[in-house]
Amino acid sequence: MRRAWPIAALLLGPCALLIVLRDALPGWAVTPPASWRVPFIEWINAVVEFLRKTPLVADFTFRDGTRAVAGWIEWPLDLLEGILISGFADGAVPSLPWTMIVGLAAVWGWYLRGWRLSLLAGGCVLYLALFGKWKLSMITLSAVLVAAPVAGAIGLGLGILAVKWRGFERILWPLLNVMQSLPHFSYLIPVAVFIGVSHKAGTIATILFAMPPMARLTILGLRGVSPEIVEAGLMAGCTRLQMLRKVEIPAARPTIMVGVNQVIMQCLAMVVIASFIGAKGLGHDLLFRLQSLRIGQALEIGVAIVFMAVTLDRLSQALAAKEPEHLREGAWWRAHPFLGSAAAVVAVTALASFITPYASVLPRELTLTTAPFWDGIVDWVTVNLFDPLNFFRDALLLNVLIPMRTGYQAVPWLAVAVLVGSIGWRLGRARIALPVLGFLAFVMLSGFWARSQITAYMVSFAVLVCAGVGLPLGIWASKHEWRAKLVQLLCDTFQTFPSFIYLIPVIMLFKVGDVAAISAIVIYASIPAIRYTTIGLRSVPHHIIEAATTSGCTPRQILWKVRMPLAFPEIMLGVNQTIMFALFMVIIAAFIGTRDLGQEIFRALTFNDAGKGLVVGLCVAFIGLTADRLITEWAAVRKRELGIG
Amino acid sequence: MEPKISCRGVWKIFGPHPERFFHTHGGAPGPDAFAGSGYIPAVRDATIDVFPGEILVIMGLSGSGKSTLVRCLSRLIEPTGGEILFDGRDLLKATPKEMIELRRHKMGMVFQHFALLPHRTVLHNVAFPLEVQGVARADRLRRAMEVVELVGLKGRESYYPRELSGGQQQRVGIARSLAVEPDVWFLDEPFSALDPLIRREMQDEFLRLQNLLHKTIVFITHDFDEAIRLADRIAIMNEGVIVQIGAAAELVTRPANDYVAEFTREVPRDRLLTVADVMAAGADPDAGAAPVEANAPIHDVARRVLRAEAPLRVVDENGVTQGAISRADVVDALFEDRSGRE
Known part of the structure; x- marks a missing residue:
């Protein structure tokens, strides 16, 4: 510990010196001159133009190809929409009655985990019907139900290929890193260019966005299969295919199912945002209501999305955790009680729909709405809290945010490079230093340095606030088992909400601007800070705490001298996640008016500028990956030193 | 009898290019060859049937x-090297x-x-x-x-x-x-x-x-x-x-x-070793006291041998004399002689 100060001085000193000597530095060392800009955008757009216009085979351009592929997604989409809402042959074959879907959701929840999940799933779906969101949510659901299996299958396939061919993994892994740090909007633009603006385009963007976690978790799962199990398969005389199908994939099932859960949740998050390129459903209406500042209705749709997210998340998690079960004895409805009840639900609801149309389609006049109530609250806030909120916003802007922004913009790029490079060098020599400097170089040469500084300022302020919220909450939660469980449950729940949702309350309070954007980031990105602090503090080995207690430590001393230092690497991984979350959110927050990279992506989206969208997206990804590289490496080094993990 | 598995001079070396390493050292790298080479010999020249x-x-x-x-x-x-025969193949x-x-x-x-x-x-x-x-x-x-x-x-x-x-x-x-x-x-x-x-x-x-x-x-x-x-x-x-x-x-x-x-060293020698393992084979002492059986563990006969004045006769299961066992034989068997190594 005594050695920490000189090292810190060594790392921070040169950077600080460069900042102090800013005015003495030549201009090129402060702001990258325009002449340095590498025309990445133009290069990408040239490729895009080529692919769009130049026939590759006969008359067919690459874009014709992508459009043809996109056409295939249309029939499963139509099929599901037909089943869930519109029916077939102009209503001659009706869609499933809403009562049946509510009942089946409840039965499924019961089958997977028990009556609590049954109530949750049934209740959430019931809400969608009662509050008049049935049609919209079924459109969204059908898009998720089409996108998730496709994304899952592609991810699974890529993961298997990567495990079987080392060379392919070496290409895929870094690609997955970048893809998982690219902001949502970066996926939208190329899809809009090559497929167009439509519901199916939105679904395709969703597939692309949701695929990487599946590939990653498949790789992790297959690599994690115990070597003995693989050997047992070999000794049984498995062929390669038998090994994969009968041994490796089943043994990796728990991890792969985590991937399935993530794919479903990413699909829902993306299908909401994909409304920017024409995806229909809840997201589309939410976007429309927010743009016209009809907060009450937006909130109601938001709640519907949240309920859908919670239902999908809990059901897929329960499915992942489901262990194989023994068959029961007796007649088939006894042997399969859940199948039996599902059949009963189908029969009863079908009969009910035959008797009364209300059981089939809930008419609009019977649905409830809470929008006036929420509008009332928004009005009340505007009338009564206008002054304090305005005061808070202006004070924050004038005294903190604007000075901080100015400060960030004054930092020479050379100082940032020296800091990042020296930390990287210290952690892992060239292995870490070169990639992070490469990331930085791209941002600098892309022509978006100034915008990136604004993004960096917003993210770092938000991350500071998140740490300020997350650390005390995490410490509080780690004191008791029940608190930890409660916080875990809340974090899990809030994390399932599509990020776009977090804009609603923020718009309600602060309308638009930096303060609103930062508030949205803080709400969203505090989750990992809280979660990792709690987990880190609680996972300190019990015997170490016992040793500290018998040494006569007070609870305070145990916290600060034992648990905190041991949990710190884990907490830093939480900070890393917070930065990633913040970067995702800061781009989405461009919707409510920021002047950073997000705004640039937004413009690119408006003008269908694929090159710009991708380059700005890569800037965001590389900022995130720089932080990620440094922090995860530091945490790994520190954990090794502490002998934990 | 034909061995079921026959393992002849088998080597297993772990490292970046084990085959190349193995052959540059003439198919028999010594301990010096491994020192600081980055290669680890997991199995060295194993021969067993x-x-x-x-x-x-x-x-x-x-x-x-x-x-x-x-x-x-x-x-x-x-x-990495060597030969393994399974049913002669x-x-x-x-x-x-x-x-x-x-x-x-x-x-x-x-x-x-x-x-x-x-x-x-x-x-x-x-x-x-x-x-x-x-x-x-x-x-x-x-x-x-x-x-x-x-x-x-x-x-x-x-x-x-x-x-x-x-x-x-x-x-x-x-x-x-x-x-x-x-x-x-x-x-x-x-x-x-x-x-x-x-x-x-x-x-x-x-x-x-x-x-x-x-x-x-x-x-x-x-x-x-x-x-x-x-x-x-x-x-x-x-x-x-x-x-x-x-x-x-x-x-x-x-x-x-x-x-x-x-x-x-820590093995219970009296239970593991039999009379046949320690007796003086071929000796034929006087047929006075009752003989001991060749395949009996030392543990079962030690008391008798140690109390007897003279070596006891050892017989096989058919009662044919195999040799003799003396007090010294039993003592040497039970208490390993370490004087030579110190």
């Missing part, structure tokens, strides 16, 4: 190369397809951590090797049920591995390896992960099965007591080298070096 129907125990501490050697014998690990020349056939019909293996498939019931785990061979469902389930009964798990065939204790899980592992009626049975520290009491029970179970089945067995362990209980012959490995091969009594009475002697 496994005869039909015997239990050969390979004994060594962790890192001694015993697990690597047994995996070379089944080609789960590809040896060169195993290292077998194509992947032939290897699959060999493993499907001739080899069975039991693993330290059981290596059961978590998503299959006991019965379907046991039937798994038959399933991958393509045996019809009814046939393979019938056969699996027989083996499940053989290992004493009848009534638990529809349990999942997670619902069984460690000992029961290993019984499943054993049943699975026996389902295809292999000629050669590899057991890689099968009882090391079990509690001492269960371990003993499983060793008895193992001996019971071997009395029924008479397989050719290669058994890996780090526990010398276990080796003594089970082995016909023991091979002791240290740092990748097979130091000595022999029956337990031979290792105790004539250890090849200090390493083997160190292992055998």
Whole structure:
């Protein structure tokens, strides 16, 4: 510990010196001159133009190809929409009655985990019907139900290929890193260019966005299969295919199912945002209501999305955790009680729909709405809290945010490079230093340095606030088992909400601007800070705490001298996640008016500028990956030193 | 007798380019060649025969190369050099397809951590090797049920591995390896992960099965007591080298070096050694007192020999005189002479 100060001085000193000597530095060392800009955008757009216009085979351009592929997604989409809402042959074959879907959701929840999940799933779906969101949510659901299996299958396939061919993994892994740090909007633009603006385009963007976690978790799962199990398969005389199908994939099932859960949740998050390129459903209406500042209705749709997210998340998690079960004895409805009840639900609801149309389609006049109530609250806030909120916003802007922004913009790029490079060098020599400097170089040469500084300022302020919220909450939660469980449950729940949702309350309070954007980031990105602090503090080995207690430590001393230092690497991984979350959110927050990279992506989206969208997206990804590289490496080094993990 | 498996000068070297390293050192790299080279010799020049129907125990501490050697014998690990004959055929020349056939019909293996498939019931785990061979469902389930009964798990065939204790899980592992009626049975520290009491029970179970089945067995362990209980012959490995091969009594009475002697020091010699191991063969003392039997453990006869004034006559089971045993023989056998080494 005594050695920490000189090292810190060594790392921070040169950077600080460069900042102090800013005015003495030549201009090129402060702001990258325009002449340095590498025309990445133009290069990408040239490729895009080529692919769009130049026939590759006969008359067919690459874009014709992508459009043809996109056409295939249309029939499963139509099929599901037909089943869930519109029916077939102009209503001659009706869609499933809403009562049946509510009942089946409840039965499924019961089958997977028990009556609590049954109530949750049934209740959430019931809400969608009662509050008049049935049609919209079924459109969204059908898009998720089409996108998730496709994304899952592609991810699974890529993961298997990567495990079987080392060379392919070496290409895929870094690609997955970048893809998982690219902001949502970066996926939208190329899809809009090559497929167009439509519901199916939105679904395709969703597939692309949701695929990487599946590939990653498949790789992790297959690599994690115990070597003995693989050997047992070999000794049984498995062929390669038998090994994969009968041994490796089943043994990796728990991890792969985590991937399935993530794919479903990413699909829902993306299908909401994909409304920017024409995806229909809840997201589309939410976007429309927010743009016209009809907060009450937006909130109601938001709640519907949240309920859908919670239902999908809990059901897929329960499915992942489901262990194989023994068959029961007796007649088939006894042997399969859940199948039996599902059949009963189908029969009863079908009969009910035959008797009364209300059981089939809930008419609009019977649905409830809470929008006036929420509008009332928004009005009340505007009338009564206008002054304090305005005061808070202006004070924050004038005294903190604007000075901080100015400060960030004054930092020479050379100082940032020296800091990042020296930390990287210290952690892992060239292995870490070169990639992070490469990331930085791209941002600098892309022509978006100034915008990136604004993004960096917003993210770092938000991350500071998140740490300020997350650390005390995490410490509080780690004191008791029940608190930890409660916080875990809340974090899990809030994390399932599509990020776009977090804009609603923020718009309600602060309308638009930096303060609103930062508030949205803080709400969203505090989750990992809280979660990792709690987990880190609680996972300190019990015997170490016992040793500290018998040494006569007070609870305070145990916290600060034992648990905190041991949990710190884990907490830093939480900070890393917070930065990633913040970067995702800061781009989405461009919707409510920021002047950073997000705004640039937004413009690119408006003008269908694929090159710009991708380059700005890569800037965001590389900022995130720089932080990620440094922090995860530091945490790994520190954990090794502490002998934990 | 023809050996079932014959392992001639087998090497396994780990490192970036083991083959190249192996050949640049003329196929016999010495300890100096490895120092600072980045290559690790897991198995060095191992030569050993496994005869039909015997239990050969390979004994060594962790890192001694015993697990690597047994995996070379089944080609789960590809040896860097040397030759392995299986029923007289060169195993290292077998194509992947032939290897699959060999493993499907001739080899069975039991693993330290059981290596059961978590998503299959006991019965379907046991039937798994038959399933991958393509045996019809009814046939393979019938056969699996027989083996499940053989290992004493009848009534638990529809349990999942997670619902069984460690000992029961290993019984499943054993049943699975026996389902295809292999000629050669590899057991890689099968009882090391079990509690001492269960371990003993499983060793008895193992001996019971071997009395029924008479397989050719290669058994890996780090526990010398276990080796003594089970082995016909023991091979002791240290740092990748097979130091000595022999029956337990031979290792105790004539250890090849200090390493083997160190292992055998705590062995209960009076129970391990028999009269025949320590007697003066060929001697024919006066037929005064009642004779002792040649195959009796020293423990059973020590009291009598030590109290007798003169050496006692040793006879075989037919009463034919084999030699004589004196007080000095018993004392030397029980109290190892260390004066020479100090």
